[in-house]
Amino acid sequence: MAAEDQPDPDAPAGGADVSAKLFGTWEIDEIEYADPSTERYITVTPVAHTAGRHASKQFQKSQVSIVERFINRLMQTEENTGKKQQSLNYVRDAFELIHDRTEENPIQILVTAVENAAPREETVRLKYGGISVPKAVDVAPQRRVDQALKFLAEGVHNDSFKTATTVEEAIASQLVGAANYDVQTYAISQKEEKERVAAAAR
Numbered sequence: 001m002a003a004e005d006q007p008d009p010d011a012p013a014g015g016a017d018v019s020a021k022l023f024g025t026w027e028i029d030e031i032e033y034a035d036p037s038t039e040r041y042i043t044v045t046p047v048a049h050t051a052g053r054h055a056s057k058q059f060q061k062s063q064v065s066i067v068e069r070f071i072n073r074l075m076q077t078e079e080n081t082g083k084k085q086q087s088l089n090y091v092r093d094a095f096e097l098i099h100d101r102t103e104e105n106p107i108q109i110l111v112t113a114v115e116n117a118a119p120r121e122e123t124v125r126l127k128y129g130g131i132s133v134p135k136a137v138d139v140a141p142q143r144r145v146d147q148a149l150k151f152l153a154e155g156v157h158n159d160s161f162k163t164a165t166t167v168e169e170a171i172a173s174q175l176v177g178a179a180n181y182d183v184q185t186y187a188i189s190q191k192e193e194k195e196r197v198a199a200a201a202r
Contacts, residue, residue, distance in 0.1 A: 020046035021046055022044075022045075022046050022048065022065075022067060022107060023048065023092050023095070025095075026095065026105055026106060026107050027105060027107075028044045028045065028046055028107060030105070031044050031105070031107060031108055031111055032108065032111075033111065033115070034112065034115055035115040035118070037141045037144070038114070038115060038118055038141045038144055038145055040062070040141070041062045041141050041142050041144075041145045042066045042111055042114060042115075042145060043062060043063055043064065043065055043066060044065060044066060044067070044107055044111065045065040046065075047065055047068065048065060048067055048068050048071065048088055049068060049084065049088070050064055050065075050068060059142065062142060062145070066110060066111065066114060066145075066149075067091065067107065067110065069149055070091065070110065070149055070152065070153070071084065071087045071088050071091050072084075072087075073149045073150060073152070073153035074087045074090065074091070074153050074156060074157075074171075075087050076153065077157055077161075079161070090167045090168055090171060091171060093168040094106075094167075094168045094169075094171035094172045094175070095107075097168055097169065097171075097172040098172045098175060098176060101172065101176060102176060106175070109175050109176060109179045110175055110179075112178075112179040113148075113152060113174075113175045113176075113177075113178035113179040113187070114145060114148040114149065114152070114178075115148075116148075116178050116179065116181050116187075116188060116191075117147075117148035117151050117152060117178045117187035117188055117190075117191050118139075118144035118145060118147060118148040118191070119139055119144060119147055119148075119190075119191045119194040119195055119198075120138065120139060120144070120195060121136050121137065121138060121139060121194070121195050121198035121199070122136075122137060122139050122147075122194050122195075122197075122198050123135060123136055123137070123194075123197055123198050123201045124137050134197075134201040135201055136198040136199065136201045136202045137198075147191075147194075148187065148191075151186060151187035151190045151191065152174055152175065152178060152186075152187045154186060154187075154190075155170075155174040155178075155185060155186030155187050156170045156171050156174050158186055159173065159174065159186075173185075174186065174187060
């Protein structure tokens with residue numbers, strides 16, 4: 001095979017067109033990453049529905065768009081299980097609200113929110129004889145992203161379930177709050193709590 005025919009190793013998974021826009025509106029090629037440890041695990045592509053093509057291979061979930069992973073997390077409640085299109089519409093509308101509030105690319109806001117909400121330390125329980133002792137450990141980068149998405153989705157659910165707040169408003173509030181490192185935001189408060197407990201267990 002000629003050199004010019006070799007596939008580009010830096011090309012996004014699935015042959016996605018990097019010049020395309022997410023939801024046909026938001027640019028994906030000027031996203032800035034503040035945390036180098038999680039950068040390779042936060043993928044931004046114009047694809048918002050991969051139909052689970054990553055599920056057959058371990059760790060390949062990190063190649064799925066961070067937007068789709070957030071949408072998938074929003075579905076993981078009793079009320080929303082399997083409602084992918086509905087969750088996608090919520091996020092699309094929330095991105096419009098975020099842009100109106102901040103005048104920034106909402107994908108950048110999501111990436112920053114994930115970076116800010118990702119805990120750096122957590123605790124595990126070690127057994128010495130019959131005694132269980134908590135021990136602080138560093139969190140792997142991929143787990144940090146997983147935990148951040150979980151906290152953000154839980155915050156949205158808590159804000160919108162059985163309240164007057166719409167889902168779109170809850171998503172926008174949680175993402176903007178986390179991006180601004182507002183400790184009143186659920187995701188940031190959970191991260192701070194995990195790190196506080198870990199610090200006490202060092």
